[in-house]
Amino acid sequence: MADDTDITWIAPRGRAQHEVAMPGWRVALGRGLSMRCPACGEVSAFDGYLKVRRECSSCAAPLGRVPCDDAPIYLTLVIALHIVILLMVLADYDGGMSWVASLFIFVPLTLALILLMMRPIKGATLAIMLKVNLLRPAPRVVPSGNG
Template identity: 45%
Template sequence: MIAVDTQSYSRDSYSTMTAILRGFRRTCPHCGKGSFFTGYLKVGDCKSCNAPLAEIRADDMPPYLTIFIVGHIIIPALVLVEAAYAPPMWMQTVGWSALTLGLTLGFLPYIKGAVVGLMWHLKMKGDEQR
């Protein structure tokens, strides 16, 4: 692995929100052009500017935020559907489980990208405790 000096990447030319939004779009939070995902959730270095994003460990925050957001979508919808239509229990079990899984898998890479963007801008690697 090539050692890259992370101090040489100036983060003063863009705001924290810009880095978060670039990450949310799953593009490099530094240059905004290259992709940094090498798999579904695997973070690698930027393919465009070679920013060392692979060293960022955003372990627990993306799943936490995803659960928080999906829960705030599913629970009110579940209550409203139950009050208005009262579908059979088997239909609710299958439907809400599938919708929860789909939303979770759909949101997770975008939220992880946003967290990586935030951590990149704040110069956090996520391994300070080790």
């Protein structure tokens, strides 16, 4: 029986590399930022806009067991709001910008940045957590029926 702390898993039969191991940090992070499976990079890690696949269909990496939770949105907000606040300070350096102009420029910009950055950042978070093998425990299979 495989230990939960193993960082390798068995890929589906038919693949040349039957036992899959995590790649190095740069490769895993690059694949995560490009929203692909951090382990193999062959298929999308997502099954929708932000829903992570239960398992990679190519290498069987347990993507759905990675507990990303709220980390991606926190990181997205920290990065996006730093960018927007810096742009607001630069744009209104002399104090001449009206609040209406600020509202119509920076609110849509903030929303666009958040929507564009959330998915790659979630992919990167997924890659980091999978790389350090921070996974939820595998669901136990309980034999059913007593007769």
